[in-house]
Amino acid sequence: MDPDFWLARWDNEEIGFHQPDGNPLLAAHWPTLAIPPDAQVLVPLCGKTPDMAWLAARGHSVIGVELSEKAARALFAEQDVQPETHERDGFTVYSAGGIAIWVGDFFAMPAAVLADCSALYDRASLIALPPPMRQRFAALLTEALPADGRGLLVALDYDQSEMAGPPFSVPDSEIRQLFEPAFAVECLARKDTLADNERFRQKGLSRLWESAYGLTRNR
């Protein structure tokens, strides 16, 4: 998507994707991945999710990447902390309390910074991107994450003919096509969440599967 699309969503507060209490699949499945607390976690396309604070509270150093400066400021304001800022490699970096948000385009992130992240948390990031960008996104992660890389990916699967994205439907077969064989891909949970999602029912969806995947680097 065009960056202006997302910046307008934030400017107009059209952020229906935001979950003020975070995503329950994180607390349910992150512990099963046995990711050590000293692993630095990459959260691409992070918005202002409180999931970043949840990860930081478990001892992780967290690197978020987000186009919208408004989102970055809001994340820290909602945690009641005053971030420091500095400029690096064309990004403005907001940081406090173990969380750093790099404000700018994820696809322009310095490879060395990504390579320092041995863990990944993606909720509504891959599925925010149209198909060609999903290929680039997965290729970038595959290229950048180190040999012991592991993570949790939360995706949606619905009948794409019933609604235009974003969020886009990314079925199990595509997750595997994007990440295997560099990662072992394990579906940890799948649930039809349509009953809990009024805005998607109103758009006419007949099902809305939310799935959590564990990704473990193979090579």
Ligand SMILES: C[S@@+](CC[C@H](N)C(=O)[O-])C[C@H]1O[C@@H](n2cnc3c(N)ncnc32)[C@H](O)[C@@H]1O
């Ligand atoms: C669907 S939202 C998900 C946000 C967050 N992961 C969550 O769970 O609330 C997608 C976010 O990605 C950001 N975004 C989209 N394209 C981006 C890019 N190329 N680089 C960095 N952020 C991007 C948008 O501004 C938006 O906040």
